Amino acid sequence: MNDYFNLILVIYIVAAFFSLIFSKKHQLTNLIANILSATASLSLLILTALHLIVSTSSVELLRITTSVPNISLVLKIDNLSAFFLLCLAILSMSVSIFSIGYMKHYFYRINIGLFNCLYNIFILSMILVITSSNLISFLVCWEIMSLISYALVVYEHDQPENSKAGLIYIIMTHLGTAFLIIAFMLIYVNTGSMEIASAGQLLSPYLKNILFFLFLIGFGVKAGIIPLHVWLPYAHPAALSNISALMSGIMIKTAIYGLIRFILVVLGASTVWWGVVILVLGAISAVLGIAYALIENNYKRLLAYSSIENIGIILIGLGLSFIAFANQQMTIASISLLASLFHLFNHTLFKGALFLGAGAIHYATHTKNLEDLGGLMKRMPYTGLLLLFASLAISALPPFNGFLSEWLTFQSLFQILTASNQGLKILALLIVAALAMAGAMAAACFIKFIGIAFLGLPRSESAQNCREVPIPMLAGIGLLALPCLLFGLFPQIILRLIDRITQEYFAVSISSGLKGISLITNNPLIINESGISLLSATIIGIIFFIVFYTIIRFIGRNTKERIFETWDCGFGGLNSRMQYTATGFSKPLRIVFRFLYRPKRLLWYNKEGPSPYYHSDLNYVVTTEPVFEKYFYHPLAHSLKRWARKSRFYIQTGSVHIYLLYIFLALIALLIYNWVCLTIC
Amino acid sequence: MQTFLDLLSVLILISAFILTATKRINSYIKAFQLQSFLLFLATFTLGIYNFTTKGFLDIFILSIIIFVLKVIYIPRLLHNTYNRVAYKVEKDFFINIPSSILICAALVILTYYSLYSLDGALNIHIKFNLVNSLSVVLIGLFFMISRKKAIGQIVGFLVLENGMFTTAMLSAQGMPIIVDLGILVDLLTAVMIMGMLVFKINESFDSINIERLRNLRG
Amino acid sequence: MKLLLYVFMQLVLVLLLAPLVDGIIKKIKAFSQKRKGPPLTQMYFDLYKLMKKDTVVSETASWVFRTAPYITFISTLLAFMFFPATVILHSISFQGDIILAIYLLGIGRFFMVLAGLDTGSTFGGMGSSREVMIAALIEPALIVVLITLGLIAGSTSIYDIMLLNLQGNSFILNPYSILLFAAIFLILLAETARIPVDDPSTHLELTMIHEAMLLEYSGKHLALMELASVIKQLLFITILANFFLPTGWLGSQATPMLSFLLALITYFFKVVCIALLIAIAEISTVKLRFFSVPNLAAISFALAFLGFMQFIILGR
Numbered sequence A: 001m002n003d004y005f006n007l008i009l010v011i012y013i014v015a016a017f018f019s020l021i022f023s024k025k026h027q028l029t030n031l032i033a034n035i036l037s038a039t040a041s042l043s044l045l046i047l048t049a050l051h052l053i054v055s056t057s058s059v060e061l062l063r064i065t066t067s068v069p070n071i072s073l074v075l076k077i078d079n080l081s082a083f084f085l086l087c088l089a090i091l092s093m094s095v096s097i098f099s100i101g102y103m104k105h106y107f108y109r110i111n112i113g114l115f116n117c118l119y120n121i122f123i124l125s126m127i128l129v130i131t132s133s134n135l136i137s138f139l140v141c142w143e144i145m146s147l148i149s150y151a152l153v154v155y156e157h158d159q160p161e162n163s164k165a166g167l168i169y170i171i172m173t174h175l176g177t178a179f180l181i182i183a184f185m186l187i188y189v190n191t192g193s194m195e196i197a198s199a200g201q202l203l204s205p206y207l208k209n210i211l212f213f214l215f216l217i218g219f220g221v222k223a224g225i226i227p228l229h230v231w232l233p234y235a236h237p238a239a240l241s242n243i244s245a246l247m248s249g250i251m252i253k254t255a256i257y258g259l260i261r262f263i264l265v266v267l268g269a270s271t272v273w274w275g276v277v278i279l280v281l282g283a284i285s286a287v288l289g290i291a292y293a294l295i296e297n298n299y300k301r302l303l304a305y306s307s308i309e310n311i312g313i314i315l316i317g318l319g320l321s322f323i324a325f326a327n328q329q330m331t332i333a334s335i336s337l338l339a340s341l342f343h344l345f346n347h348t349l350f351k352g353a354l355f356l357g358a359g360a361i362h363y364a365t366h367t368k369n370l371e372d373l374g375g376l377m378k379r380m381p382y383t384g385l386l387l388l389f390a391s392l393a394i395s396a397l398p399p400f401n402g403f404l405s406e407w408l409t410f411q412s413l414f415q416i417l418t419a420s421n422q423g424l425k426i427l428a429l430l431i432v433a434a435l436a437m438a439g440a441m442a443a444a445c446f447i448k449f450i451g452i453a454f455l456g457l458p459r460s461e462s463a464q465n466c467r468e469v470p471i472p473m474l475a476g477i478g479l480l481a482l483p484c485l486l487f488g489l490f491p492q493i494i495l496r497l498i499d500r501i502t503q504e505y506f507a508v509s510i511s512s513g514l515k516g517i518s519l520i521t522n523n524p525l526i527i528n529e530s531g532i533s534l535l536s537a538t539i540i541g542i543i544f545f546i547v548f549y550t551i552i553r554f555i556g557r558n559t560k561e562r563i564f565e566t567w568d569c570g571f572g573g574l575n576s577r578m579q580y581t582a583t584g585f586s587k588p589l590r591i592v593f594r595f596l597y598r599p600k601r602l603l604w605y606n607k608e609g610p611s612p613y614y615h616s617d618l619n620y621v622v623t624t625e626p627v628f629e630k631y632f633y634h635p636l637a638h639s640l641k642r643w644a645r646k647s648r649f650y651i652q653t654g655s656v657h658i659y660l661l662y663i664f665l666a667l668i669a670l671l672i673y674n675w676v677c678l679t680i681c
Numbered sequence B: 001m002q003t004f005l006d007l008l009s010v011l012i013l014i015s016a017f018i019l020t021a022t023k024r025i026n027s028y029i030k031a032f033q034l035q036s037f038l039l040f041l042a043t044f045t046l047g048i049y050n051f052t053t054k055g056f057l058d059i060f061i062l063s064i065i066i067f068v069l070k071v072i073y074i075p076r077l078l079h080n081t082y083n084r085v086a087y088k089v090e091k092d093f094f095i096n097i098p099s100s101i102l103i104c105a106a107l108v109i110l111t112y113y114s115l116y117s118l119d120g121a122l123n124i125h126i127k128f129n130l131v132n133s134l135s136v137v138l139i140g141l142f143f144m145i146s147r148k149k150a151i152g153q154i155v156g157f158l159v160l161e162n163g164m165f166t167t168a169m170l171s172a173q174g175m176p177i178i179v180d181l182g183i184l185v186d187l188l189t190a191v192m193i194m195g196m197l198v199f200k201i202n203e204s205f206d207s208i209n210i211e212r213l214r215n216l217r218g
Numbered sequence C: 001m002k003l004l005l006y007v008f009m010q011l012v013l014v015l016l017l018a019p020l021v022d023g024i025i026k027k028i029k030a031f032s033q034k035r036k037g038p039p040l041t042q043m044y045f046d047l048y049k050l051m052k053k054d055t056v057v058s059e060t061a062s063w064v065f066r067t068a069p070y071i072t073f074i075s076t077l078l079a080f081m082f083f084p085a086t087v088i089l090h091s092i093s094f095q096g097d098i099i100l101a102i103y104l105l106g107i108g109r110f111f112m113v114l115a116g117l118d119t120g121s122t123f124g125g126m127g128s129s130r131e132v133m134i135a136a137l138i139e140p141a142l143i144v145v146l147i148t149l150g151l152i153a154g155s156t157s158i159y160d161i162m163l164l165n166l167q168g169n170s171f172i173l174n175p176y177s178i179l180l181f182a183a184i185f186l187i188l189l190a191e192t193a194r195i196p197v198d199d200p201s202t203h204l205e206l207t208m209i210h211e212a213m214l215l216e217y218s219g220k221h222l223a224l225m226e227l228a229s230v231i232k233q234l235l236f237i238t239i240l241a242n243f244f245l246p247t248g249w250l251g252s253q254a255t256p257m258l259s260f261l262l263a264l265i266t267y268f269f270k271v272v273c274i275a276l277l278i279a280i281a282e283i284s285t286v287k288l289r290f291f292s293v294p295n296l297a298a299i300s301f302a303l304a305f306l307g308f309m310q311f312i313i314l315g316r
Helices: A002-021 A026-054 A079-106 A112-131 A135-153 A160-191 A205-223 A232-238 A241-266 A272-294 A299-326 A330-365 A381-394 A401-418 A422-454 A471-489 A492-506 A534-555 A587-592 A627-651 A656-680 B002-021 B025-053 B058-084 B097-116 B124-146 B150-172 B177-205 B210-216 C002-032 C042-051 C063-081 C098-118 C122-153 C158-167 C175-191 C219-243 C256-284 C290-314
Strands: A059-065 A072-077 A525-527 A530-532 A561-564 A600-607 A617-623 C055-058
Touching (some): A002 A026, A026 A079, A026 A492, A072 A112, A072 A135, A079 A471, A112 A135, A135 A232, A160 A232, A160 A241, A205 A241, A205 A272, A232 A299, A272 A299, A299 A401, A381 A471, A401 C098, A401 C122, A422 B097, A587 C122, A587 C290, B002 B097, B002 B124, B002 B150, B097 B124, B124 B150, B124 C290, B150 B177, C002 C219, C055 C219, C063 C219, C098 C219, C175 C219, C175 C290
Parallel strands (some): A561 C055
Antiparallel strands (some): A525 A530
16 A cells, blocks of 8 residues: 555656656657656545545555654545545546646647646645645645645746736735644644644643634635635636646645644534634635626636635535534534535536636637637537536536535534524524525526526637537546536445545444445435435436427427527627626626625717717726725735835844844843743743 | 414514515505504404403403504504605615615524523413514614604604513513503504604605704704 | 336326416416406417427527426426325325425526527526526525425425424414415515516516526427426425425325325315415516515515524424
């Protein structure tokens, strides 16, 4: 096991160095590096799946120690990290395959060798983050992951908005890291160990609360919890699509991994209100995230906001699990964690597919604006179909996997509703409403995405003339989109694996609710005495389809189908400008939620028409206010800047003597601190 | 009978919600009338029950008075006042309807929280009715705050009073009749005075929008 | 075998009853306007005729346009399968979860809305954009009502909720049920394109929602879409009828055949009652301005939430 794992790591490193060495030959390095990386990911997939099926205990994979105490690289794999590695492996395999075709777009425009090198190290760093069993190596890998993802976000640095996106990203992510460093130091000071292990007994409740907030903010920035989400909608559109897929698909989930690992395992989630905080933040992220996604016309930003929503749903499950765990209701805790992790897995699949699909659209049309698309379903039928699958899954519609995880989340909320005190009940019901609203708005959002981009008439030249993308790209998308259906019909496959984790933490197994994966109908997934079986529903649906299709064909056997133009009110010649636009599509919701979006519109006429009522040329600009940036981050940054500008002359006087004095004072202070510590302890 | 009373207390609460959801002054008065009718039904039921079991007639008499006063007379009085002042359709509320409905729902939660911890000998139905009727009081007050026109204030006040009456009826089986009568007479006077005030406001400001009263500060 | 029998009976029931209920509502409305109105069976003739007609498909449309009617119809039908007309029908073992049923309706809506966008017609886009707004506003109230019902019953299984109705002999008269009933009734009006939200009988472009999405459909596609929308209407009526209106005396299984027939008759009677209620609601209200629909949604949410509050105070 160890050797295989090390081999996988080596393959990634080889792929990275190979692409760096042969960086002049773009085709070759791209092909080889991606094939190597896909192979490594495939092996990782098999390895982690095997680990989850066979082994239950944690296995040490690699140990590199140094002479300096506490600085060592120890990699361990247990059920939780195996599960996250599984998600990573599926995603990175598909992304690598996709990249074989996708990067053609960028040959001789950017440095492919360096890109592939960074790409492989990025995957590697995420593997190391997930498997690190030592605070320092965790932190170092976390930082490497952040820095490399920054480099990848700004890779097309010739575009000014990318640098801005990168700047916001790196500031926010370092803010998070700062909180993590404080938390880790506090843990080390109080436990005297750098191991990531249960330290619940060694810490005082007071300290635990502080640590909880540090972890929440530290990981929350990476996860994109509202209001710490500001970097996400900038960074994802700036990065290339394969990188966005990796970032949204798995990188933001390393933060969820961190939350589970540090709050549940290390701190031992013993307080109810921790869960409540996470739950409420999750609900807010879910609703606001999708609300912002809905009005977005840049489809990559739309997907980025939708990631915030899904992180919200994952956090709802996680929060419920923590609440139940603190209340010693282990069955509820395990179902909630199951829901949370299952949704995480599903989100990896469909958001990966959607971002890759967005890459495919960009590859074919060279635009990121929904308003320039349209009619792609006829020109890119396979991409369209696969993205429709992924959209159905992310809108939580049966029979796709997204529905199942949302259903499980509803069921865990339902259990909290039946078995908790009054206050939590009301909260849980409000969360139910929030989740339902997020679900309906997600459907609206992805109807907009599919409907505007793929249906109707093309709205620009480039959409008119685009063609289907090459097979490796389709394969990459398909490897993520088709499992959405597969795991919707056979959720038992993955739920059994996740059950391992819940068994480990809560000592409760829900596998009695998972009845086999045989093809016989009516083998439902039973939670709370209510069972569903998407498989049987689908089979009955197909039978219905066959029956009714035959009947209808029989009744209408003498009819024929006529292809004719769409009704155009007699104007003659329907054109794409008469269609509903993406802006128009979301307008009703923009009006209803105007307190949230604060839309402003500008309308001005350029040319007089035949009468003052009919202008022949006009401009219409609608803008919405980014509330969090405007009312939280901008004032913060502004006052910080003002304070810095004012105070810099007090500190930075320009006199060398004063600077020497600073050093002197710092030394004296340290000596005094040391003396005080020595005398007290 | 308890189920029936519970149902009525819920319906009284709903009628308060209907009131917040309405826009026109006519509908305010109708909503108030509906609520008063429900209140009458509750009192009537209690009255009959008390008469048959204990032989007291006072709640029954009270219910008749309520019917005459709140269901027939006060609405008519309001209608008259309203007809006398010039009719103008204008936006009458500070907070839009969906938000005010949600705020009212939040008020119910608040009442629930503050009352649920009350323990002691309260049985569950009393607690239930207490939550509902106190919510009606709060909603009435909120209604008074959120409407601009003077008639809105009167109706809000009346609903508030209905809420208090319901509280007394459904959770304590009524107060001594003399107290109830006192309150009712007070109410009648208050409504009459306010009706006259509305008329005066209309005369001096050409509108019954009480925002205009701000002009009175020196 | 029993499963097959069940599916078959339920299918026959829905295909016979759904268009009829629509006819009943139309008839009642016609009476109120002193018209004679179309015969009750009009919709069957319409559907039959539509199926025998040629279909016209827009040249802009992709395969989504052609498959959407089938998917919408099948998913709505499938959702209805989970709502048996009587509990006795249900006892032939068919698992149904209320959230699944609602999300199955969601998939029908997803494709209907996509089809509205597919033809490139302005009306389609208009209808679609309005439909998703209404859905987004109504959905929280709907789920809250259903979860509360599940909470009362102890599980989100439709069977358990129906059993609850069987046991409680005057379920509708409970303080919380009346609130939930009112909430679902408002949701029904919004979901099935009834008058305060949408007018099913007009084709005025500026106001229509549901019809606007179907504007480009013809022939068998239109027939399927119409059928799907009446099935959805029957589904919501069934929720009201079977979760709220009493059928306590039908619990006895002593004479299965007789009690089954009786159950069907009472079911039909309850459906007619609710159809009457819908017709009255339609007659006595006017169509709301589109941006007043949030008011309706807020009211139904508040009702649902109050129902929940009453339940947790009062208990079962």
